[in-house]
Amino acid sequence: MRTKLLFPLLCATLLTVSCGSAEKETSTEKKAAPQVQPEPKPQGTPHAVFVTDKGKIVVKLLPEVAPKTVEAVIGLVRSGFYVKTKFHRVMPGTMIQGGDPNSKDNDPYNDGQGNAGNVLPAEFSSRKFDRGVVAMARQEAVRDSASSQFFIVLKRMSHWDKQYTVFGEVVEGLDVAERISRAPLSKDPRLKSWPVENIRIRDTSIEYR
Numbered sequence: 001m002r003t004k005l006l007f008p009l010l011c012a013t014l015l016t017v018s019c020g021s022a023e024k025e026t027s028t029e030k031k032a033a034p035q036v037q038p039e040p041k042p043q044g045t046p047h048a049v050f051v052t053d054k055g056k057i058v059v060k061l062l063p064e065v066a067p068k069t070v071e072a073v074i075g076l077v078r079s080g081f082y083v084k085t086k087f088h089r090v091m092p093g094t095m096i097q098g099g100d101p102n103s104k105d106n107d108p109y110n111d112g113q114g115n116a117g118n119v120l121p122a123e124f125s126s127r128k129f130d131r132g133v134v135a136m137a138r139q140e141a142v143r144d145s146a147s148s149q150f151f152i153v154l155k156r157m158s159h160w161d162k163q164y165t166v167f168g169e170v171v172e173g174l175d176v177a178e179r180i181s182r183a184p185l186s187k188d189p190r191l192k193s194w195p196v197e198n199i200r201i202r203d204t205s206i207e208y209r
Helices: 002-031 067-079 174-181
Strands: 046-052 055-061 089-091 095-098 133-136 150-153 166-172 201-208
Touching: 046 067, 055 067, 055 174, 067 166, 067 201, 089 174, 095 174, 166 174
Parallel strands: none
Antiparallel strands: 046 055, 046 201, 055 166, 089 095, 095 150, 133 150, 133 166
16 A cells, blocks of 8 residues: 555656756746847947037047047037037137037126036147138147037138147038128127127937948
């Protein structure tokens, strides 16, 4: 009698152990994390697109000339930092300057004093300041003081060579920049080169071409 009872119990025990192992394997398989594929590296050259009240300006970025500055600008553009900033300084037919977060408010007297909360190391190069060049603005007395403000050159400015970090060149919309440069200026002596017309950046993006 005992022998007959022991055999079914032994089978039942073996069956239970077998089932438990199968459950553990299944559970282990379920817990296995899926492999995450890395995002493909963008192909082409980065371009910063600025949609302004006067039209679109496309800047081809030059990481081979100023890698750290280009990286910073891409981050600012993607974050929407420049949206609603305005071109707060213009020199007719010569240059336009923007990128100051202070220009988002209605106080013109603090325009030109803002930044992105950090400073960038100067990356001066042999790139000449010809028409269409885009560079970072900085304090004249402080070499490493660029942050977010930038300017677009509309004619050859040889005395700016090797004085500012060139990080791009306009490949589309230079006529837009030209129109912005000829906006009427304030007659207030404290607002030198400040346009009375609010010309803002409406939208920004990074494209690879």
